[in-house]
Structures are given as structure tokens and as C-alpha cells.
Amino acid sequence: MSQFIHAVPNFSEGRDQKIIEAIVSQVRETEGCKLIDFYPDAEFNRTVIEAIGRPEPLKEAMLKMAGKSYELIDMEKQQGAHPRIGAQDTIPLFPLKGVTLEECVALAEEIGREIYKRYEVPVFFSGENARNEDRKNLAFIRKGQYEGLKKVAHLPERAPDIGPAALHPTAGATIVSAATCGLTAVNVILDTTDVSIAKAIAMMVRGPSGGFSTIRSVGFYMEDKDKVAVSMNMFDTQNTPLHRVFRLIEDEARAKGVGVLGTQIVGTLHNDALISCAGHALRLVDFDPKQIIENHMIGL
Structure with missing residues (x-):
């Protein structure tokens, strides 16, 4: 049976159409991964993407998307109404067909490790990947947002799960997770x-x-x-x-x-x-x- 995973990542740009298109295209152009749609919001200044795909192509699409977000979005300049801690703010995965939650958890771990290996951007794990109960809640990880978190990321209770106890100077950090179903x-x-x-x-x-x-x-x-x-x-x-x-x-x-x-x-x-x-x-x-x-x- 074919395996399909549903991903609903969001990145911190909802106004500049050229930047949005450049990031979204990383998912659209990945074979084995289907872009369902994307939803820019100018007031929030973020864009949500919906995609489905087989595990390995979806993993590569998420990594390429994140890389382009880190390249084009500077968190020192970014402002918007939506809480965020990074250029590629979240990458949540959900089992859709022929795949278990445990397999999604394992894939989220792989994505998190590869993000830091490729781009040196710190990673927080949430949802079923959370290292403690507090981090299952996005609001706990995002408390203070990018501006506040970079001041306290050296503290053990606020430090990223992968990477140094600090945020990337322009890309911030990314939250990666797996859960039973999306919102x-x-x-x-x-x-x-x-x-x-x-x-x-x-x-x-x-x-x-x-x-x-x-x-x-x-x-x-x-x-x-x-x-x-x-x-x-x-x-x-x-x-x-x-x-x-x-x-x-x-x-x-x-x-x-x-x-x-x-x-x-x-x-x-x-x-x-x-x-x-x-x-x-x-x-x-x-x-x-x-x-x-x-x-x-x-x-x-």
C-alpha cells in the first residue's frame, strides 16, 4: 500500500509575492509531493502551505522549502501579527494513508536533524516529538516570539532541542512535529x-x-x-x-x-x-x- 503524509508548514512571509512564490515552488516542483494549496496572510505576515506526499519526497520538499525560507526571510526585519520564532516557523506532519503516527514521528526527527545539518538552524520538537509536556504546546515554545526567545534561548528550559542554545541570527528556529491529525x-x-x-x-x-x-x-x-x-x-x-x-x-x-x-x-x-x-x-x-x-x- 502506498504511504501518504499530510504536511501543513508555515513560513513567516505573507506579503511579498515573489518571496512567497519562490518558497512555495520548492514544494510544487518536488516529484512525489503534491501541493494542495497555500494561504498567504498579509496581516499575519505568514503563509500556510498544505501538501501531501510519500515520505521521502515529502521530506525533501520540506527541507528545500525550509532552506529557501532561511535564504529569503530575515527575522531581524520581519514583523506581523502571527506569533513566530523563525523564517520557516513550523513543519507539522500527519499520517494520511498507509502510514502510522510512529512513522511520522520518526520522519519528523529526520527532518529536524537534517535542517540543522544542512542549514545550521536550531530546531524545537513539538507534538508527539516533544521532549517534555510543555513543548507539546506551540505557545510555550513561541513565548516571547523571535525577539523574546533569542534573549532566553541560552536557558535550559528554553533552549532548542537540536543546535546550540541560541537562535540563528537571521533565520531564528524551526518547530518540527508529528501528530495524529491536523487542525x-x-x-x-x-x-x-x-x-x-x-x-x-x-x-x-x-x-x-x-x-x-x-x-x-x-x-x-x-x-x-x-x-x-x-x-x-x-x-x-x-x-x-x-x-x-x-x-x-x-x-x-x-x-x-x-x-x-x-x-x-x-x-x-x-x-x-x-x-x-x-x-x-x-x-x-x-x-x-x-x-x-x-x-x-x-x-x-
Whole structure:
């Protein structure tokens, strides 16, 4: 059986189209690796890439991408709203088909070691590769961001896992990880321009403020739609299904006199997340994914 891994890396440039294209092309042009899409964000000043590939080609694509990020992005000059510690900020891997989590963990280790060997950029391991519980959380590693971390990277509790107890002078450091599944990014669009309503609902939804433990959420204004949205990163749509969270947002919005216009999926998601929504809405009985005819084309 063919093995496929899903990677969702991000690098710290979301404004300069020439730089973005030069970095993204490293993934696009690697045989055995498919670029699904990429998502530049000018305000955050970062770009997220989605790609799938067989283990070895995907590994090489991630390394070439990182190398180009280190070459073209200077963290001494970079500024943006999104937390970051390096030019190539993260490289997370997720098993997709025919590959185990343990194999993804091993591949992440290989990528981390090769990054330092090729480019002398320090590496932090997170997710299932984390060396301790604190480092499973990206927020712990990123605390203080590039500017703050370079002042404390000499301390044992903040030093990189590979490389010297310091950051690269222009490239910073990179976080490499493996986990069971990636996040699902969702915007629930409200029929209002009052961002305070979206922020209040986001606070109810997100785990740290008493909501769903598997969700991080913010409220923001969508310029292209002239509406506000509750924007969520959902880390476990199996145990916290999308329809359950949507209903909470809808109820809270209604209580504030606001309707819900729709739901925007950002990037990709797994079939199961939508099947769960359909099952809930239609009250499906004895449904099997084999009943979806397109699923039978896989592997032909």
C-alpha cells in the first residue's frame, strides 16, 4: 500500500509575492509531493502551505522549502501579527494513508536533524516529538516570539532541542512535529459588522476561556464580506464535531439578535468531519462510508 503524509508548514512571509512564490515552488516542483494549496496572510505576515506526499519526497520538499525560507526571510526585519520564532516557523506532519503516527514521528526527527545539518538552524520538537509536556504546546515554545526567545534561548528550559542554545541570527528556529491529525480551520460568518459580538462568542467557544478544550477561537472582521466571523482552529473534529460547535455559535448569536450567514472551511478537512454533520442533520441510520460512491475510486 502506498504511504501518504499530510504536511501543513508555515513560513513567516505573507506579503511579498515573489518571496512567497519562490518558497512555495520548492514544494510544487518536488516529484512525489503534491501541493494542495497555500494561504498567504498579509496581516499575519505568514503563509500556510498544505501538501501531501510519500515520505521521502515529502521530506525533501520540506527541507528545500525550509532552506529557501532561511535564504529569503530575515527575522531581524520581519514583523506581523502571527506569533513566530523563525523564517520557516513550523513543519507539522500527519499520517494520511498507509502510514502510522510512529512513522511520522520518526520522519519528523529526520527532518529536524537534517535542517540543522544542512542549514545550521536550531530546531524545537513539538507534538508527539516533544521532549517534555510543555513543548507539546506551540505557545510555550513561541513565548516571547523571535525577539523574546533569542534573549532566553541560552536557558535550559528554553533552549532548542537540536543546535546550540541560541537562535540563528537571521533565520531564528524551526518547530518540527508529528501528530495524529491536523487542525480544521473554520470561519462561522455572522450577519453583523460588530466585531465585539464575534469576540464574545469566540471567548465562549475556545478552550482556555471555558469552551471546548480542542478549539482555539478568535473573532475578527472580514473585509471582503463586510461581516464579522468566529474563526476557529479545531484540533479534534471527531470528539468535538463541527455541527455541535456550530449550533452553540448559532444559539449565542441568536441571543444577541444576530443571524449566522454561513460556514467557511479554510483549507482541507477529512471526509469524516462532513459525514458527521450530515449524519446529525439527516439522522442517518446504519450509514457506512462505503455508501459514498467516490470512495470506491480510491486506489483504482
